[in-house]
Amino acid sequence: MPYDIVVCVKQVPDTANITAQAMKEDGTINRSALPAIFNPEDLHALELGLEIRDRYGGRVTALSMGPPKAAEVLRDCLYRGADRTILLTDRRAAASDTLATSYILSQAIRTIGRYDLVLCGRQAIDGDTAQVGPQCAEKLGIPQITYVEQLIGIDGRTVRVRRNVGRGWEVVEGRLPLLMTVIDTANKPRPPSAKRMMRYKRARAEAELAAQARQSLRDVSAEQRQAELKRQAEALRSQGLLIEQWDLDDIDADLSRCGLAGSPTKVFRVQGIVLTKEGYTQIPPTEEGIRRLIHELVVDRTLG
Amino acid sequence: MIRVNRQGEVWVFAEQEDGSLHDVALELCGKARDLADRLGVKLGVVLAGQGVCRLAGRLISYGADHVYVVEHDRLASYQTGPYARVLCHLIRKYEPQIVLYGATSLGRDLAPRVASEMRAGMTADCTDLEIQDVVDPRTGQLHEKLMLQIRPAFGGNIVATIVNYDQWPQMATVREGVMPLKEPQDGRPGKVIRESVELDETLLALRLIERHVEPRKVNLKAARVIVAGGGGVGSKEDFQLIHELAGAIGGAVGASRAAVDSGFIGKEHQVGQTGTTVRPALYIAAGISGAVQHRAGMEESAKIIAINTDPEAPIFSVAHYGIVGDLKKVIPMMVKAIKEKR
Numbered sequence: 001m002p003y004d005i006v007v008c009v010k011q012v013p014d015t016a017n018i019t020a021q022a023m024k025e026d027g028t029i030n031r032s033a034l035p036a037i038f039n040p041e042d043l044h045a046l047e048l049g050l051e052i053r054d055r056y057g058g059r060v061t062a063l064s065m066g067p068p069k070a071a072e073v074l075r076d077c078l079y080r081g082a083d084r085t086i087l088l089t090d091r092r093a094a095a096s097d098t099l100a101t102s103y104i105l106s107q108a109i110r111t112i113g114r115y116d117l118v119l120c121g122r123q124a125i126d127g128d129t130a131q132v133g134p135q136c137a138e139k140l141g142i143p144q145i146t147y148v149e150q151l152i153g154i155d156g157r158t159v160r161v162r163r164n165v166g167r168g169w170e171v172v173e174g175r176l177p178l179l180m181t182v183i184d185t186a187n188k189p190r191p192p193s194a195k196r197m198m199r200y201k202r203a204r205a206e207a208e209l210a211a212q213a214r215q216s217l218r219d220v221s222a223e224q225r226q227a228e229l230k231r232q233a234e235a236l237r238s239q240g241l242l243i244e245q246w247d248l249d250d251i252d253a254d255l256s257r258c259g260l261a262g263s264p265t266k267v268f269r270v271q272g273i274v275l276t277k278e279g280y281t282q283i284p285p286t287e288e289g290i291r292r293l294i295h296e297l298v299v300d301r302t303l304g
Numbered sequence: 305m306i307r308v309n310r311q312g313e314v315w316v317f318a319e320q321e322d323g324s325l326h327d328v329a330l331e332l333c334g335k336a337r338d339l340a341d342r343l344g345v346k347l348g349v350v351l352a353g354q355g356v357c358r359l360a361g362r363l364i365s366y367g368a369d370h371v372y373v374v375e376h377d378r379l380a381s382y383q384t385g386p387y388a389r390v391l392c393h394l395i396r397k398y399e400p401q402i403v404l405y406g407a408t409s410l411g412r413d414l415a416p417r418v419a420s421e422m423r424a425g426m427t428a429d430c431t432d433l434e435i436q437d438v439v440d441p442r443t444g445q446l447h448e449k450l451m452l453q454i455r456p457a458f459g460g461n462i463v464a465t466i467v468n469y470d471q472w473p474q475m476a477t478v479r480e481g482v483m484p485l486k487e488p489q490d491g492r493p494g495k496v497i498r499e500s501v502e503l504d505e506t507l508l509a510l511r512l513i514e515r516h517v518e519p520r521k522v523n524l525k526a527a528r529v530i531v532a533g534g535g536g537v538g539s540k541e542d543f544q545l546i547h548e549l550a551g552a553i554g555g556a557v558g559a560s561r562a563a564v565d566s567g568f569i570g571k572e573h574q575v576g577q578t579g580t581t582v583r584p585a586l587y588i589a590a591g592i593s594g595a596v597q598h599r600a601g602m603e604e605s606a607k608i609i610a611i612n613t614d615p616e617a618p619i620f621s622v623a624h625y626g627i628v629g630d631l632k633k634v635i636p637m638m639v640k641a642i643k644e645k646r
Binding site for chain 1: 305384385388408409410412413415416417419420421423424425426427428429438440452453457458459461462463464465466467468469470471509510511512513514515516517518529553585586606607609610620623624625626627628629630633634637638640641642644645
């Protein structure tokens with residue numbers, strides 16, 4: 001039987017490859033100097049969704065919340081096989097913590113309407129919190145299965161998976177609908193397909209068209225620009241190349257639960273980790289040097 | 305969320321499995337004791353499960369004033385639904401100002417679910433907690449004695465301090481092994497409070513088919529001394545040197561991710577952000593360059609000796625003693641010097 005699958009994906013700064021250029025004088029990070037990538041574990045969630053669809057039929061909708069630029073990861077989802085993409089972008093959603101983010105995503109998923117499975121990567125590499133998945137499940141009132149490392153199968157409304165519990169694993173069964181968070185050992189994400197890249201490389205969200213128009217149509221009136229934007233969006237829609245774009249009104253969100261206002265946790269301070277070069281005792285790599293070191297450790301009771 | 309309740313207790317969720325307490329529960333008791341004393345309130349511990357009441361005494365000896373015990377058939381093995389219900393019920397009833405969980409697989413499954421239902425703040429994977437007065441820079445309002453929730457972010461490249469002004473309780477998961485385990489005090493007074501929580505069957509959403517958990521064979525966290533090798537050791541054969549030094553010194557063997565990925569030693573020995581976080585009395589890092597992910601897991605060690613051929617290796621930035629040299633020569637010298645001392 002076919003399944004409706006929603007995969008939540010996020011565009012993140014590539015924190016694994018932070019270079020000296022990306023560090024500001026005060027030790028904070030210049031986000032714009034970092035390449036923006038598809039959050040690694042979300043790729044595994046997408047792959048799991050595509051595998052389920054390929055095996056049982058159904059539809060994969062990729063949902064991303066972020067600035068207009070986040071449409072890039074949705075295009076990537078199209079290249080890899082997603083059936084539908086939705087960009088949730090709204091300035092009023094900026095500075096959302098995990099609670100506000102999960103509220104917004106859950107409202108978007110409710111707006112999508114039908115879903116059997118919601119899939120998320122376990123965590124995003126910019127925050128490493130692993131909270132948005134479980135919080136989303138709670139908001140939707142559905143069970144969660146965290147740290148999924150293998151899909152064993154789906155039989156009607158019953159899904160069976162293996163989850164990693166740190167020092168081992170367990171096999172559990174749950175009834176759909178439910179939310180699963182996926183870890184990086186679950187599968188090997190398929191690469192973008194060349195054929196789909198040709199087909200979807202022109203896919204755009206309206207916010208991207210608007211940004212383009214601000215550059216290329218600088219000299220025309222606002223009304224003319226709006227009309228041109230509308231024309232372009234319609235043209236893309238008719239070719240199946242429009243990345244759907246929603247804002248907080250489209251998902252009927254309570255604004256007091258979004259953005260900074262809806263975020264209980266606030267960043268009070270951020271410090272870069274500065275490598276301190278002071279203060280270690282050089283020990284010469286000689287028998288005498290090492291003997292003295294061991295002696296010192298015995299005297300100060302570190303050893304013994 | 306609950307109201308800002310400054311008389312509220314500081315709480316710890318006591319993770320247990322098959323009737324034995326997880327170390328992190330005891331580590332958290334020590335830290336929570338400090339926070340509670342600073343705030344002048346009691347320390348409460350939530351102990352949920354089946355047949356777990358006998359663990360209460362141990363929690364009291366580690367600092368608990370109150371142990372809230374909830375026993376139920378449906379809590380026999382962990383599942384998100386019933387455990388989240390227990391926490392939310394008790395939080396609504398007692399209005400604690402702080403709730404701490406271990407940042408274990410279980411804690412990170414449970415805590416966000418509770419936070420979402422309570423619509424309260426939750427900070428993941430803290431490495432330190434402090435109490436401090438904070439002025440909200442946007443409103444200029446002074447908030448007295450808030451919990452500062454300190455955690456690495458951005459792949460360990462920055463340290464962020466998070467606060468929760470008014471959507472209480474202030475909740476956090478705390479990384480295993482970073483809070484020192486305090487000495488238990490036998491005969492400390494404390495009260496066991498039995499609570500009953502309605503848990504209907506629908507909360508048990510999942511069916512456990514099979515479970516396989518490895519006993520923790522390598523106990524890096526309990527080791528007083530750790531000798532760790534990295535990619536610079538060069539080969540599995542040469543990694544024997546690390547074992548020899550650990551044997552001579554009476555320590556445990558640790559490793560960096562590079563050593564594990566190269567197959568020199570098993571993953572259970574890995575120290576660092578994706579492995580175990582340790583804070584032994586002595587940490588010897590041999591052939592470990594000291595990537596930020598590794599340093600995050602060991603820099604709290606009381607004494608650190610770094611051995612590396614590269615004088616620019618970042619490991620030296622956290623070391624107390626640095627030996628610039630070839631570990632294949634240095635380690636045998638160390639083994640010899642230790643044997644002379646014994």
